Amino acid sequence: MSSARLHAPATGPAEVFAALGDPTRLSxxxxxxxxxxxxxxxxxxxxxxxxxxxxxxxxVLQQAGLVSRARIGRExxxxxxxxxxxxxxxxxxxxxxxxxxxxxxxxxxxxx
Amino acid sequence: xxxxxxxxxxxxxxxxxxxxxxxxxxxxxxxxxxKLDGPFVAGxxxxxxxxxxxxxxxxxxxxxxxxEAPRLFSFTWHPYAVDPAVDYSQEPPTLVEFRLExxxxxxxxxxxxxxxxxxxxxxxxxxxxxxxGGWTQQMENIRSHVER
Numbered sequence: 001m002s003s004a005r006l007h008a009p010a011t012g013p014a015e016v017f018a019a020l021g022d023p024t025r026l027s028x029x030x031x032x033x034x035x036x037x038x039x040x041x042x043x044x045x046x047x048x049x050x051x052x053x054x055x056x057x058x059x060v061l062q063q064a065g066l067v068s069r070a071r072i073g074r075e076x077x078x079x080x081x082x083x084x085x086x087x088x089x090x091x092x093x094x095x096x097x098x099x100x101x102x103x104x105x106x107x108x109x110x111x112x
Numbered sequence: 113x114x115x116x117x118x119x120x121x122x123x124x125x126x127x128x129x130x131x132x133x134x135x136x137x138x139x140x141x142x143x144x145x146x147k148l149d150g151p152f153v154a155g156x157x158x159x160x161x162x163x164x165x166x167x168x169x170x171x172x173x174x175x176x177x178x179x180e181a182p183r184l185f186s187f188t189w190h191p192y193a194v195d196p197a198v199d200y201s202q203e204p205p206t207l208v209e210f211r212l213e214x215x216x217x218x219x220x221x222x223x224x225x226x227x228x229x230x231x232x233x234x235x236x237x238x239x240x241x242x243x244x245g246g247w248t249q250q251m252e253n254i255r256s257h258v259e260r
Contacts, residue, residue: 017228092228095191096117099223102144103121106221109143110125110133 016088019064024049025057029066029080037070037077116226124218131182134210146172154179158187177207185210191225 019025024047031046032038038046044054058078061067065084070077123130133139137148141160148160154176162170174189188205206227213220 014228092117095225095228096119099117099119099225103119103221103223105143105145106130106133107121107123109139110123110129110219 015064016066016084019060019066020085020088022057022060024053025061028054028057029061032067032078032080035080037079039075039077043078116224116228118222118224120220120222122215122218122220127182127212127214127219130212130219130221131185134185134212135179135181148172152176152179152185152187173201174208175205178209183212185212 020029027047028043031043040051040054040058043049043058044051047054049057058067058069062069062078066081067078068081070079125133133143135152137151137158140146140152141148141163145163146160147163148158150158152158156176158172158174158176160172161168162172164170174187177186177188178184186207186209188207190200191206204227206225209222209224209226211222211224213222
């Protein structure tokens with residue numbers, strides 16, 4: 001079996017948030033998140049979307065690094081890539097921790 | 113995944129006290145650790161500089177959006193714009209909202225920061241913001257310093 005795996009370049013949280021900010025893409029990703037790679041045909045059937053719509057949304061997800069594409073013979077299969085979600089979550093966690101810190105200082109300030 | 117951060121805390125202080133701590137620029141600066149150049153005015157740009165040890169080179173710049181005493185204070189800013197070599201002004205900002213409600217024991221403060229999905233794809237700026245190790249560790253150092 002010859003398999004050429006094409007990874008999108010590493011992306012920051014912004015691309016990931018933007019790519020996730022669409023219900024259709026979220027449902028495609030949810031579908032793929034079980035770890036099984038699927039063809040466009042299979043994804044179209046599973047989601048009741050047209051082939052063109054699936055192709056367009058997969059392209060956005062691939063650009064953000066959220067899915068990878070592997071060619072197996074003449075067929076392309078798409079698979080969920082968990083790393084970018086981790087990156088985006090780490091960014092939000094950092095901002096969140098910063099606010100925890102600031103709010104605890106506010107508490108000391110107003111409750112003294 | 114959410115593109116917003118939301119936090120609520122109950123403070124044992126009257127709503128007027130919390131409102132003042134948020135909107136008086138000197139009081140805000142004391143707990144937020146920023147030296148502001150002047151008072152907050154709705155619709156106007158607020159400037160200053162961060163007073164964290166080691167981060168004094170970082171400028172504070174926000175645009176005050178709403179001041180509805182004593183319920184809502186909001187501003188837009190560029191979160192973690194920590195690199196003086198990067199011009200963050202062209203990026204879409206995030207919105208920070210402080211909502212206050214009186215409670216039997218004081219005040220409930222709800223903080224929402226939203227708009228992360230609109231942040232730009234500027235790799236360099238975001239890579240610097242991500243700068244995991246450094247910034248996170250620095251925050252921990254500060255926390256242990258102030259809380260001991």
